[in-house]
Amino acid sequence: MSGNERQPPGTVLRAEGLSRVVPGKAIVSDVSFEVGRGEVLGIVGASGSGKSSLLRLLNRLDEPTTGTVYLDGKDYRQIPPRELRRRVGMVTQRPFLFPGDVASNLRFGPAQRGESLTDEEVWKLLEQVGLPGFASHEVSVLSGGEQQRVSLARTLANRPEVLLLDEPTSALDEQSKAGIEELIAAMARDHGLACILVTHDRDQARRNCHRVVLLEAGRVLQSGPVMEVLGA
Amino acid sequence: MLKSLFPSEIALGLAQAVVASLLALVVVFLARRRNIHLEKDASVALLRGIVQIVAVGSILALLLKAPRWSSVFLLTAMIVAAGSISAKRAKNIPGAAKVSTYSIAIGAGLVTAIMTWAGVIDTAITSLIPVGSMIIANAMNTNGLALNRFRSEVLAHTGEIETALALGATPQATIGRYAESSIHSSLIPAIDNLRSLGIVWIPGLMTGMLLSGARPMYAAIYQFVVIAMILASSGLTSLLSTTMIQAQVFSPADQLLLKGAE
Numbered sequence: 001m002s003g004n005e006r007q008p009p010g011t012v013l014r015a016e017g018l019s020r021v022v023p024g025k026a027i028v029s030d031v032s033f034e035v036g037r038g039e040v041l042g043i044v045g046a047s048g049s050g051k052s053s054l055l056r057l058l059n060r061l062d063e064p065t066t067g068t069v070y071l072d073g074k075d076y077r078q079i080p081p082r083e084l085r086r087r088v089g090m091v092t093q094r095p096f097l098f099p100g101d102v103a104s105n106l107r108f109g110p111a112q113r114g115e116s117l118t119d120e121e122v123w124k125l126l127e128q129v130g131l132p133g134f135a136s137h138e139v140s141v142l143s144g145g146e147q148q149r150v151s152l153a154r155t156l157a158n159r160p161e162v163l164l165l166d167e168p169t170s171a172l173d174e175q176s177k178a179g180i181e182e183l184i185a186a187m188a189r190d191h192g193l194a195c196i197l198v199t200h201d202r203d204q205a206r207r208n209c210h211r212v213v214l215l216e217a218g219r220v221l222q223s224g225p226v227m228e229v230l231g232a
Numbered sequence: 233m234l235k236s237l238f239p240s241e242i243a244l245g246l247a248q249a250v251v252a253s254l255l256a257l258v259v260v261f262l263a264r265r266r267n268i269h270l271e272k273d274a275s276v277a278l279l280r281g282i283v284q285i286v287a288v289g290s291i292l293a294l295l296l297k298a299p300r301w302s303s304v305f306l307l308t309a310m311i312v313a314a315g316s317i318s319a320k321r322a323k324n325i326p327g328a329a330k331v332s333t334y335s336i337a338i339g340a341g342l343v344t345a346i347m348t349w350a351g352v353i354d355t356a357i358t359s360l361i362p363v364g365s366m367i368i369a370n371a372m373n374t375n376g377l378a379l380n381r382f383r384s385e386v387l388a389h390t391g392e393i394e395t396a397l398a399l400g401a402t403p404q405a406t407i408g409r410y411a412e413s414s415i416h417s418s419l420i421p422a423i424d425n426l427r428s429l430g431i432v433w434i435p436g437l438m439t440g441m442l443l444s445g446a447r448p449m450y451a452a453i454y455q456f457v458v459i460a461m462i463l464a465s466s467g468l469t470s471l472l473s474t475t476m477i478q479a480q481v482f483s484p485a486d487q488l489l490l491k492g493a494e
Contacts, residue, residue: 060487061397063483063485063487081486081487085399090398096392096395098396108396112400112402154399158399
């Protein structure tokens with residue numbers, strides 16, 4: 001197979017025939033889709049349908065049993081894993097912030113490449129996620145919504161091209177949830193990020209996604225524009 | 233009492249072993265009454281223990297007539313067995329037996345070799361085998377503790393480790409601190425042994441030396457020497473095994489392999 005693939009203009013990431021089989025069961029089966037710049041793609045399904053497992057294949061935290069992913073047309077197995085994960089950022093359901101202050105969390109990703117974020121860059125990132133002035137706050141004193149915003153800012157500090165969001169609001173109250181959803185929309189609209197949002201919440205998918213992939217038992221049940229697949 | 237019943241030394245030894253085992257089984261019975269079931273593990277361990285130690289005793293009896301260098305073979309066999317036993321503490325980590333064997337071989341082997349070369353351990357089989365085996369056994373325990381702790385730490389912090397990987401960190405950067413805490417906790421028994429030496433316990437080797445007529449002061453100092461050697465070999469073993477095991481829990485594509493069921 002060639003390492004480079006032709007794909008529609010604007011496509012950043014394309015998954016082709018992704019499957020993951022663990023002893024005794026197939027958790028993802030032959031899933032294909034693509035996502036373009038400035039687009040929010042929803043991966044929707046019930047609990048246990050393989051949504052999160054699929055997401056982990058996209059930044060190669062797990063290895064697909066078959067199939068692959070193309071990033072900007074290049075087979076991701078040809079991209080060093082650390083570079084791939086910088087370019088395909090991930091925000092998890094639980095934020096898993098590192099002990100210390102907010103600024104040190106934001107500086108973690110760039111520091112892995114020997115880069116250092118200036119105070120101004122930290123300030124801008126925090127302003128972007130609605131937490132100006134939080135740089136010196138200890139992460140242990142933050143609320144759930146604030147922690148998730150820091151987690152998002154920490155991923156954005158790596159300047160990713162694709163943003164993977166694994167149920168980022170499932171543990172948050174309604175107000176915090178609305179705030180994070182606004183941020184995701186802004187990331188796609190204003191910064192041209194390709195966002196892949198995993199959610200079990202169909203209303204959230206309707207509010208935020210342009211297109212959706214509906215999963216059931218690891219397989220694609222249906223995919224297309226959000227209103228076509230999920231209805232109004 | 234037993235001495236009058238068993239005039240032969242071997243029969244006396246076996247009778248003493250039976251009495252000690254019965255006492256251990258009484259404790260197992262008491263544990264059972266509190267719903268702690270040690271029957272199988274304790275019985276198998278007692279049986280294995282007596283068979284193994286009698287086998288070693290027989291080999292030692294043969295080796296006493298063998299040339300001094302032949303003890304190297306017995307110590308090597310002990311290292312291989314120690315590697316395989318302590319690797320069981322690193323369940324689901326591929327290559328744990330190899331890592332354990334190499335670490336114990338270098339940690340215990342190097343310390344034993346240096347101390348023998350320096351004249352601290354006598355090259356006589358009756359000295360090299362017992363002291364060498366104590367060093368290997370303690371390195372095995374420390375290695376088992378270090379790998380067990382490392383495994384628990386990784387399993388308890390899968391989220392943090394994968395978050396760091398997802399942010400572009402190297403595998404070593406994501407688990408370095410868990411390896412450090414594993415080394416630290418694995419060495420607590422060896423350090424506590426050194427701290428409490430003579431106050432809380434008088435080790436077996438010193439007891440043996442006293443029973444065989446050594447001067448108490450020399451027996452005491454030599455016991456300190458052995459415990460210090462154990463600390464050195466255990467520390468080196470733990471450092472090596474936790475360093476080597478880190479590479480075993482990641483794939484070539486920097487994916488964490490040791491985690492709970494998907």
